[in-house]
Amino acid sequence: MHDGILYTGVPNRQELKNAPGIPAADSIGAGGTAFIECLQTIACNPCEANCPTGAISIGAQISNRPVLDAKKCVGCGTCVSKCPGLAITVIARKRDDATTVLSLPYEYFPLPSAGDTVAAVDREGRFVCDANVLNVKPMSAHQSTSVVKIEFPEEYTFKVKSINTFHWRSNNG
Amino acid sequence: MKELEREILIIGAGPAGISAAIEAAKAGAKVTVADEHDTIGGQLYKQIHKFFGAADNHAGMRGFEIARKLEQEAKELGVEFWLNTVAYGIFKEGVGIVRDGDNFIVKAKKVIVAAGGIENTTAFPGSTLPGVMLAGAAQTMTNIHRVLPGKRMVVVGSGNVGLIVAYQMLQAGAEVLAVVERDDHIGGYGVHAEKIRTAGVPILTDTIIKCASGKTSVEGVTTVKLGADGAEIAGSEQEFNADTVIMAVGMAPLTELLWNIGCRFEFIGELGGYVPVHNEFMQTSVDGIYAAGDITGVEEASVAMEEGCIAGIAAASACGHISAEECSARCASHIDALAVLESGEYDGERSAARAKKLELYKASEK
Amino acid sequence: MSQSMRITDHPILGADEPKKKVTIYYEGTPIEANEGEPIAIALANAGIRTLYVTEKMNKPRGIFCGQGRCGSCRMIVDGVPDVKTCSTPVKDGMRVQVQHGLA
Incomplete structure (x- = not known):
């Protein structure tokens, strides 16, 4: 069986490791770092154009994959709501209380509210753990994408990809 | 049959057609766009996801937002829209259309066919x-x-x-x-x-x-x-x-109007089947007939918009509104944009397909 | 599919704006429709999917291309056959009937 993004829609370990937009695990701090899961060469550059600190570079050949400079990234999350592919999250590791905070793009109803407990899911939509919703930035006008900030135990840092608020998906876990 | 005279007639009010209308009108041409449906924007209205592409050119906007923007821009430029209007054939005498239950032959100096694609x-x-x-x-x-x-x-x-x-x-x-x-x-x-x-x-x-x-x-x-x-x-x-x-098993170019007027075609599988050959200004092998968008090969809407811009500029230039030099200068950024959009691991083969069409056009000129 | 299929709220498109309602009659049964929407859409919302029945094999057909090309949605509307209901707007009081074959 083939694995990887082209065959399953789920990236394999090697693909994630080789993506120039994905920061090394030890460069992710408490303030948050973009995690750009853009694995293929597609002509697109809003992440680079909207990054306020110049942490993302693509260049004139916009089919290049975005390269993240983790040192310049301040974890502001602008790119999370700008990426047309919804491929970017921001990960922050709060080592003092052993939790991870993940800001993720979300374009489904119902949107959760701060304080809710939601199901955090992996890249195959399977339940990973309960997560606490810290904050929801709803989309303004049509153009942007809502950004949901969740907190969960740090052991699931790279496993959690999104959340599930659909009633009919609750039996997947 | 009743006859109507227009300077540039564009068939199809989708992303390619409206983009063509905007650029032709900007160059000073009088433009009319005919579409069989009752809305302007073609398939863009179905597209509620954000588009990829260059940030300075619609990327990050959703399809229906692009449609609204293009419609507004075209209307501000005085583009005439004929909706619920079917163009059924292009003849030596002109373009045959049915509008409000009546038949007309439209005598246009230049025709841009942006009829789009059809689903397989x-x-x-x-x-x-x-x-x-x-x-x-x-x-x-x-x-x-x-x-x-x-x-x-x-x-x-x-x-x-x-x-x-x-x-x-x-x-x-x-x-x-x-x-x-x-x-x-x-x-x-x-x-x-x-x-x-x-x-x-x-x-x-x-x-x-x-x-x-x-x-x-x-x-x-x-x-x-x-x-x-x-x-x-x-x-x-x-x-x-x-x-x-x-x-959702693919699309094919909707080419009948171009076959009917005798455009030269070539089979290019990557583009969805038989496609009209054209030059870099989207001029087909029939003088005065331009093509833009999915009719020239099924691709993304962002490509259709760039092709439309080029066809609109070239048609306006051919009507004498801008010089050939000005035409080339205005088209340059759109031709560059096509090269960028047709790169990357999914879309790279399309630039080769485009080169093939241009080459065949040249061969057919002889 | 008896309850309404309308999407009242949508994460991208927002809440649906209230529309003026009209009534059409499907095989004599009143169906509520939004003014200006295509006939086939009003019927789909009411859970009605069969619009046409083939002549020889008696097979049902419904919305297929949704843009007036394939003819799979043609019905008898106010006595007129072969009306493409996916792209013909409703009018108050309209009578629509399933078309059998060439009708």
Whole structure:
């Protein structure tokens, strides 16, 4: 069986490791770092154009994959709501209380509210753990994408990809 | 038959047609756009996802927002729109149209054909049942008329349209049980695939629909896996409690009008079939007839818009509004943009297909 | 599919704006429709999927291409056959009937 993004829609370990937009695990701090899961060469550059600190570079050949400079990234999350592919999250590791905070793009109803407990899911939509919703930035006008900030135990840092608020998906876990 | 005179007539008010209208009007031409539907924007209104591409050129905007912007811009420039107007043929005498139940021949100095594409279909037992529909129909129902075509869908085809329609059905509140793909890999962009996988939707490769069943509409779907020899693997059937099947199995250019006037064609599989050869200014092999958008080969809407801009500038120049030098200067950024859009691992082969069309155009000039 | 299929709220498109309602008659049964929407859409919302029945094999057909090309949605509307209901707007009081074959 083939694995990887082209065959399953789920990236394999090697693909994630080789993506120039994905920061090394030890460069992710408490303030948050973009995690750009853009694995293929597609002509697109809003992440680079909207990054306020110049942490993302693509260049004139916009089919290049975005390269993240983790040192310049301040974890502001602008790119999370700008990426047309919804491929970017921001990960922050709060080592003092052993939790991870993940800001993720979300374009489904119902949107959760701060304080809710939601199901955090992996890249195959399977339940990973309960997560606490810290904050929801709803989309303004049509153009942007809502950004949901969740907190969960740090052991699931790279496993959690999104959340599930659909009633009919609750039996997947 | 009644005759009408116009300077530039554009057939199709989709992304290519309106872009052409805007650029031609900016260059000083009098422009009329005819479309058989009652809205301006073509398929852009079905597209509620954000577009890829260059940030300084619509990337990040959703399709329907681009449609609104283009419509407003065209109207401000005084472009005339003929909606509910069918162009049925291009003849030596002019373009035959039916409008308000009446027949006309439109004598235009230049004609830009931006008729778009047509969806392919596939057949399986039960594929004619109500509840089996094309992706375009499902998108029109959901995103324009806001009525869900069903509650539990199976999508056939994992190209970008299939992946996007699956995502849009989830957004509208339907359940997507599976996306099936007869190839051994996913056809569309990985980011689109990842979105629906994360939402718990399986993408079943090497798989086809064996049948859809139901008395008067779809009540269930059976899929089956294919072996390396392409034959069905006995015992690999899977049942889905679906009420709707959405087909997204590719598109082909809608080329009848260009065949009818005698344009030279070439078969280029990557572009969806027979496509008209044209030069870098989108001029076909028939003098005064330009083509832009999916009719020249099925690609993304962002490509259609760039081609439209080029055709509009060139047609206005051919009418004498701007010089050939000015035409080349204005087209340059759009030609560059096409080269960028037709790069990358999914779209790179299209730049070779474009080069082939240009080469064949040159050969046909002799 | 008896309850309404309308999408009242949508994460991208927002809440549906209230529309003026009209009534059409499907085989004599009143169906509520939004003014200006295509006939087939109003019927789909009411859970009606069969619009046409083939002449020889008596097979049902419904919305297929949704843009007036394939003819799979043609019905008899106010006595006129072969009306493509996916792209013909409703009018108050309209009578629509399933078309059998060439009708």
